[in-house]
Amino acid sequence: MRTCLKMLCVFVLSLSLLMCVRATRKEAVSEIDPGFCIHCHQGVTPGLFQSWVESKHAKNGVHCMTCHIDHQVASDQKSMIYPEKCGECHRKQLEEFRKSRHSIAFDRMRIQGEYLGIPQEIRSAFCERCHSIQQRCNSCHNSHRFSLKEARAPDACGSCHLGPDHPHKEMYETSLHGTIYKVTQNPERAPRCVTCHMPGGTHDTSFGIARGPAGTRPEVVDFRETPISKEEEQRRREEMLGVCTKCHSRRFAQEQLENADRVKEAGFELMERAKAPIQEIEREGLLYPSLAERLPHPTEGRSLVLADPQLYVGTSYVERLFFSMFKFHSIRVWKSGYHFSPSYTHGYGWTEMQLDLIDIKEEANRLKEIFKDMKK
């Protein structure tokens, strides 16, 4: 009986330690051992284990088996934990997440021509690495530490939102917002990505965005690319202004966003001017390879696709020039209009679009003047 009592005391004491102690020291690890997994994994994956030890999960009794169920399930699922599992505790976040484009990212990827046209190893190394956000909260909440500091850092968003076709990270970092945040690391001093796109912690990242999201079309659409009404557009602009006016006057903020609207229009107008000569070339049968000579577009067939969902494989040279213009340069112009990055709007964007326009006109002229003559 006394032994039982003693053991109970030890058990209660251990439990208290498990709940209370901020277990950051490695020596403290054994005291918070929550299950069978640890005996092995402390040795075979020490980094993973240490991350969990330092997590809020560990402090709140959320351990390996809470999420991974058991060794067999973990193995079968390749250790994947789906958002539904996280949502058992984090319901509000899951519901918000489901309203965002993040929640359909993998599905949309799989029907895109770009994805369909590349080998599986490139899909794994590129597309799926980011689009899997649909299936895993740990795209942002890095395993197994699940640190809010990590998830809220601009670099967390920037691990996917970067690169030639959507340099959100680079545009932010080259804006005054990004510059001041980088120096101060103080989110009260300058906004991070989450300040404007996830205010109040909402996981509906379509908050306040009324001009996208696809990025390669001028229409205003929702996260499923359905056009939205003028009223809805205005409602979203107001949402965003509500964030801006924490630091800026409403007049200033409105002026800036409306200027960005005009930058977007100017960019799309420039792109339209580049389409006409290419369409003419195609009508005159001067594309090489012609639409008939090449593999059909996976979703658009044998039509001339300029801008989204245009592909970059096996097209003619003049189409490829347009691809760079729309996919890389036009997006920099208008997206950095809203992200206030002068170098991306102009240097990496507008200037490049103007150079593209020269290249396209030159190529169209050449095809008309030379190849046409030769065909005679």
Add this chain to the structure above:
Amino acid sequence: MRTCLKMLCVFVLSLSLLMCVRATRKEAVSEIDPGFCIHCHQGVTPGLFQSWVESKHAKNGVHCMTCHIDHQVASDQKSMIYPEKCGECHRKQLEEFRKSRHSIAFDRMRIQGEYLGIPQEIRSAFCERCHSIQQRCNSCHNSHRFSLKEARAPDACGSCHLGPDHPHKEMYETSLHGTIYKVTQNPERAPRCVTCHMPGGTHDTSFGIARGPAGTRPEVVDFRETPISKEEEQRRREEMLGVCTKCHSRRFAQEQLENADRVKEAGFELMERAKAPIQEIEREGLLYPSLAERLPHPTEGRSLVLADPQLYVGTSYVERLFFSMFKFHSIRVWKSGYHFSPSYTHGYGWTEMQLDLIDIKEEANRLKEIFKDMKK
């Protein structure tokens, strides 16, 4: 009488608090309320207000109306504060600033062909965002915190001095100077931009620069682009060496700067080699569109402009190739010569210039061989 005395005590106590307390806690705000503005702005622009609360200005009794005069003036001026206003207290800095190119940045922008040729929305989103430094100290001293830490950070300079046509930030960050500073954050360990360009806190940023500043011409000029004497050139080099020798031997520093001089010459020499074939093409009437067929250059008329102030809109393809060479690549070669960035000198610079030269020669050859024949 005793009430008066009591009130005086309270007033003196409040004043002491206003002057002495490091008012970083938000609760302390009402104690340092300096004027009428705060009653609204604490609520409508809380971020802006909080930045001011944490500023040295707040601690020294410089409040909203010290700079903005009153609500009407603030509204009329769109809250702009001109350097002359700041100079009422910061006279030395204003006088030094007036000797620098920063102080004529907006005026020079407005007479440049590049500026004249783009829509107002792009001007607002790009050119004016940086060139407005002529009119506002808060380009570097970010409102309303006016933190020296922020102003002295390489990223403060880098919020304008970056991008394809003047990647000073990128060159610094990829130099050993920038690398060591990034890791240590210690300006005694490695120089920041201000270490070499604003030593001792001078706001004359032309300090020590004897090879520019325009960047696209080989001549040695002052900040108004007037050529300077050999003696003045030597005086400036000595200024810069005075900074280098804090960490390096004079022999080493001199060797490095003289090597950069030679790198600059090699870059300009390569650019000259690319001009000849284009000038020949133009003389032979093979440019498309020809100088006669296109809009005249806003400042140079219908002449062939190669290098500064060459434009990138509506020119021929061969001129556009040269534009990339001079505007983006040549500047990386020589400016990173002085900023000691191997990858920008060579990879992003010299290599690209050599590739440009191949492209230009090929295009010139093509125009001569093919189009000439066709004209016959």
Add this chain to the structure above:
Amino acid sequence: MRTCLKMLCVFVLSLSLLMCVRATRKEAVSEIDPGFCIHCHQGVTPGLFQSWVESKHAKNGVHCMTCHIDHQVASDQKSMIYPEKCGECHRKQLEEFRKSRHSIAFDRMRIQGEYLGIPQEIRSAFCERCHSIQQRCNSCHNSHRFSLKEARAPDACGSCHLGPDHPHKEMYETSLHGTIYKVTQNPERAPRCVTCHMPGGTHDTSFGIARGPAGTRPEVVDFRETPISKEEEQRRREEMLGVCTKCHSRRFAQEQLENADRVKEAGFELMERAKAPIQEIEREGLLYPSLAERLPHPTEGRSLVLADPQLYVGTSYVERLFFSMFKFHSIRVWKSGYHFSPSYTHGYGWTEMQLDLIDIKEEANRLKEIFKDMKK
């Protein structure tokens, strides 16, 4: 006698101070003065001196003359300290260093065609700045602080391993590894360069690398570019897996590395598809300038060189297109396969290679269709 005793006490006390005191305050400097050099250099190169004062060297009695011998030797050697000197104390590190490609970096540079074909000022500003790692430990262990924090930072490696032709730094920074490290600055949370390439502090940086190192050839070679056996290749993969499995399951890590192997193969296969049309063009005598008309390749003579050691000066346009493809784009595909950077694998790599392929086919077609006709 008593005076002697007193002086001895003072001497012992001073020595204790020299050995024990963490001499970071500038006032403490004179107490640890170790030699004659300081009387001048404290004044003429204060930054350099202060760095040494804060170093472990200073605390352990390693002073100017321990490494620089005397003023004459220092002057004759331009203050260079060769690895052999450092190895007198740091023997293990020197021996490991000698097994790495770092130890032959300068020798290999000097026989490369690229180096032979550029002016000395560019060599000094670019090639030699990094390749001199063969001759100096302070490429990573920055003088005169020799801080481990600085040497182990990803930016230390990244001061050379960056740029268009080997963007290791950029690939790491855009991977999830680099992102988490940047936010946490915690090497237990995410790997730095040294975690995988110098585990346990080994200075043999060829650890675990079985797929290079040259980077522009598909063969698996050692650091002297001698092909290695399948067994050796497998041994190195196991070395690397030993690092990965600290945080990841073996299955996951193996899958990731094997996917990278396939990404590499896909990249090289794409490059091969671009070679064929160029070789055909050359056989038909359509290269301009032809191999006979140009300077011979410094090491390969008058043969058509596609991929390593291809040069970028004075070649034909179609070869120059291939140069960009192999030198810049193919390397991004496969190297970021192993560094897990989606944007470099695809956006900056695979996409660019596909665009290159269009450009090359177009140019080859043009040369065949047009110039051939003209030659008739």
